[in-house]
């Protein structure tokens with residue numbers, strides 16, 4: 001039976017102390033975050049060097065696009081650089097993101113996949129207006145989930161996607177929806193893949209999930225929100241192994 005304490009945890013946001021005492025590593029810049037995830041300074045410098053021009057092109061794209069969502073829905077400055085950097089450094093075959101809105105995160109990931117010359121981005125949202133910054137892209141698969149039962153649709157869709165090299169949550173930030181997506185994505189992560197979430201300060205789901213799986217995350221304290229990530233290496237304390245590549 002669920003205790004009252006467990007129930008209340010689901011409705012309270014974590015404090016800064018929860019992050020400092022989590023055993024996770026705390027960073028405030030994209031470069032440090034990527035370094036903590038295991039990349040070398042020279043590799044990081046290269047991709048973040050490219051990012052300057054990418055950010056300028058994205059600013060032009062904003063100027064040409066009629067937006068549907070407030071700008072604050074988009075990923076923040078350092079997290080933007082992280083998404084571009086990770087998508088270049090990992091050279092992923094398959095990226096999954098949940099929560100598109102106007103498509104800032106999608107645009108950045110696709111800019112990297114385009115430069116890589118390979119890889120697909122599978123994006124999921126419940127709103128048909130999502131993705132205006134991107135429009136269309138040959139490496140993009142945008143799926144609009146049935147808003148009445150997004151979870152069932154999402155799990156069926158992941159079966160089709162197969163192994164995931166980069167996962168990024170940015171959809172519904174309540175405890176149970178976050179936890180649901182993490183549980184769906186984690187067993188499908190490739191060895192060495194990056195499992196990441198925006199808004200890990202919105203609920204305790206990411207902290208709880210990482211604790212239960214014996215993972216020591218890296219946190220990026222961006223201007224208003226916190227992004228978290230772990231590199232998927234080896235079997236976790238629950239005996240869950242990274243996925244054999246499928247799909």
Ligand SMILES: C[S@@+](CC[C@H](N)C(=O)[O-])C[C@H]1O[C@@H](n2cnc3c(N)ncnc32)[C@H](O)[C@@H]1O
Nearest residue numbers: 074075099100101104105125126150170171172
């Ligand atoms: C914070 S915004 C995403 C911002 C986006 N990643 C960016 O950087 O521009 C959240 C989005 O999640 C979508 N959403 C809400 N619940 C969802 C769910 N259960 N599954 C997928 N998307 C969902 C909303 O429609 C909204 O577009």
